[in-house]
Amino acid sequence: MSGESAGRARGIVVVGAGQAGAQAVASLRTGGYEGPITMIGDETYAPYQRPPLSKKFLAGEISFDRLYIKPVEFYAQANVELVFDTRAAAINRADKEVLTGDGRVFPYSKLLIATGSRVREINVPGFDLDGIHYLRSIADVQGIQSKFREGARLVVVGGGYIGLEVAAVAKKHGLHVTVLETADRVMARVVDPIVSHFYERVHRAEGVIIETGVTVSGFEGNGRVEKVDCGDGRLYDADFVVVGIGIIPNTELAVDAGLHVENGIVVDEFTRTSDPDIFAAGDCTNHPNGVYGHRLRLESVHNAIEQGKSAAAAMTGGALEYNQVPWFWSDQYDLKLQIAGLSSGYTQAVVRGDPEAGRSFAVFYLKDGMLIAVDAINRAPEFMMSRLLIAQKAKLDPARLRDESIAMKQIVQ
Amino acid sequence: MTKIIYVEHNGTEHEVDVANGLTVMEGAVKNMIPGIDADCGGACACATCMVFVPAEWEAKIPPKEDMEITMLDFCEHTQENSRLSCQIPVTDALEGMRVEMPESQH
Numbered sequence: 423m424s425g426e427s428a429g430r431a432r433g434i435v436v437v438g439a440g441q442a443g444a445q446a447v448a449s450l451r452t453g454g455y456e457g458p459i460t461m462i463g464d465e466t467y468a469p470y471q472r473p474p475l476s477k478k479f480l481a482g483e484i485s486f487d488r489l490y491i492k493p494v495e496f497y498a499q500a501n502v503e504l505v506f507d508t509r510a511a512a513i514n515r516a517d518k519e520v521l522t523g524d525g526r527v528f529p530y531s532k533l534l535i536a537t538g539s540r541v542r543e544i545n546v547p548g549f550d551l552d553g554i555h556y557l558r559s560i561a562d563v564q565g566i567q568s569k570f571r572e573g574a575r576l577v578v579v580g581g582g583y584i585g586l587e588v589a590a591v592a593k594k595h596g597l598h599v600t601v602l603e604t605a606d607r608v609m610a611r612v613v614d615p616i617v618s619h620f621y622e623r624v625h626r627a628e629g630v631i632i633e634t635g636v637t638v639s640g641f642e643g644n645g646r647v648e649k650v651d652c653g654d655g656r657l658y659d660a661d662f663v664v665v666g667i668g669i670i671p672n673t674e675l676a677v678d679a680g681l682h683v684e685n686g687i688v689v690d691e692f693t694r695t696s697d698p699d700i701f702a703a704g705d706c707t708n709h710p711n712g713v714y715g716h717r718l719r720l721e722s723v724h725n726a727i728e729q730g731k732s733a734a735a736a737m738t739g740g741a742l743e744y745n746q747v748p749w750f751w752s753d754q755y756d757l758k759l760q761i762a763g764l765s766s767g768y769t770q771a772v773v774r775g776d777p778e779a780g781r782s783f784a785v786f787y788l789k790d791g792m793l794i795a796v797d798a799i800n801r802a803p804e805f806m807m808s809r810l811l812i813a814q815k816a817k818l819d820p821a822r823l824r825d826e827s828i829a830m831k832q833i834v835q
Numbered sequence: 836m837t838k839i840i841y842v843e844h845n846g847t848e849h850e851v852d853v854a855n856g857l858t859v860m861e862g863a864v865k866n867m868i869p870g871i872d873a874d875c876g877g878a879c880a881c882a883t884c885m886v887f888v889p890a891e892w893e894a895k896i897p898p899k900e901d902m903e904i905t906m907l908d909f910c911e912h913t914q915e916n917s918r919l920s921c922q923i924p925v926t927d928a929l930e931g932m933r934v935e936m937p938e939s940q941h
């Protein structure tokens with residue numbers, strides 16, 4: 423042990439002060455664990471919620487302090503040592519220590535890796551011009567907000583839910599917004615074409631320009647971005663750009679430590695990694711899901727919270743299996759999209775309501791008659807009922823699902 | 836600041852002052868009162884922030900919107916007087932309001 427760590431009691435160390443880490447710490451204390459807890463995070467703030475970063479916080483509707491997952495005082499009261507602005511640089515598994523970038527050493531009895539994910543960067547000429555933004559942290563929002571002037575021209579690269587949420591907020595603030603998406607439709611990775619086309623219709627009705635099937639080939643400008651080039655003759659004027667083209671799980675610590683990593687840190691249903699003293703939770707994990715019978719890597723609050731709870735149990739000798747129907751939401755304009763389950767592999771999409779008119783409908787995804795997922799737009803009953811039915815692996819009659827005279831509670835025959 | 840009394844399912848009471856403009860859900864989270872999970876952080880997307888509001892307070896809080904009504908309809912412990920606490924902004928009119936929490940939010 424180095425001099426730096428001498429005298430430090432060995433306890434639970436959490437690397438990553440985000441949604442999963444905060445949940446694990448809270449669950450450790452409510453679960454009765456009284457030993458030392460140290461949380462190491464590379465951001466400046468106590469753990470905060472990211473969803474509002476592309477919604478109400480970006481819109482300026484809520485203040486900074488309303489983002490905190492737990493009030494800042496919680497950590498002192500719960501006797502949790504917070505080490506911020508500090509990057510964990512390596513894990514020494516032999517001596518059970520975490521080494522930080524600034525040379526400190528934190529011995530652990532159990533270690534939780536909750537390092538989340540980071541944005542995927544765009545790798546085209548001009549990528550380093552000023553005015554090109556990403557959105558993952560509070561600092562990112564502050565950069566974007568400084569450009570939010572009525573009439574400013576924003577080009578959003580990537581028509582995923584984050585890009586579209588940014589577009590919706592910017593439009594409400596009177597900006598000129600263009601969204602460029604490589605796939606032939608927006609949100610192609612997560613929803614059916616019916617839902618994609620609905621969102622394209624609504625954004626266009628709100629005045630956003632949506633271009634699909636275009637790939638950004640470069641940014642032009644004199645120090646600062648002025649144009650976005652799509653290589654096919656299309657060139658878009660921009661005062662600033664927000665890029666939202668996906669995320670990469672932060673697995674480097676685990677890889678370097680020799681843990682099993684494959685599209686995320688491989689854990690079991692109790693968040694255990696291939697090292698009995700190391701656990702992982704949240705965006706950075708690849709975990710089994712019993713509902714679907716295969717492994718998943720998810721990027722959602724629900725996943726981070728539930729794995730955080732399981733990790734707290736597992737690190738203190740308990741066992742809380744994480745085996746749930748994934749769910750997610752996205753807010754754009756007056757639309758609340760709630761997604762339950764995962765639709766990949768569906769054999770039939772059943773629509774309830776009218777996606778062509780109005781702003782409320784649901785799409786159910788069936789696999790050989792069994793409900794596996796739902797996309798519900800301003801449709802809480804469809805969402806809530808489906809969460810139960812997916813877990814039960816219910817077989818449903820498409821005709822009944824389509825029939826709006828049958829209430830969701832009566833949808834099972 | 837408005838005084839709100841949160842009552843856990845086991846009867847434990849927490850009397851706290853909550854800043855106007857926050858929601859009843861945020862008042863609980865900020866004061867570390869157990870019994871409200873609030874997984875979605877107030878987006879009206881998760882239904883894990885349910886409380887029971889005594890009838891005499893109902894007129895003083897904004898009526899439920901459709902989304903809230905339908906979410907509550909599917910909650911396990913829902914009652915006539917259930918509300919999603921993230922949809923109740925704290926105002927002077929709520930001074931002294933007691934809200935009770937369900938056995939669990941799941």
Ligand SMILES: Cc1cc2nc3c(=O)[nH]c(=O)nc-3n(C[C@H](O)[C@H](O)[C@H](O)COP(=O)(O)OP(=O)(O)OC[C@H]3O[C@@H](n4cnc5c(N)ncnc54)[C@H](O)[C@@H]3O)c2cc1C
Nearest residue numbers: 438440441442464472473510537538704705721722723726
């Ligand atoms: C703009 C935006 C909108 C979103 N909207 C939604 C939504 O509507 N609904 C939804 O369900 N989900 C949403 N998400 C996703 C959700 O926020 C994430 O899935 C969730 O935050 C994951 O939690 P986590 O703890 O795994 O990671 P994070 O919350 O990202 O926390 C990880 C932390 O670890 C830190 N870290 C990483 N490496 C190190 C290291 N080596 N040393 C120290 N610290 C480190 C990171 O900086 C970060 O602070 C959104 C995400 C973003 C960015």
Ligand code: FES
Nearest residue numbers: 877879882884921
């Ligand atoms: S906090 Fe999620 S619905 Fe209230």
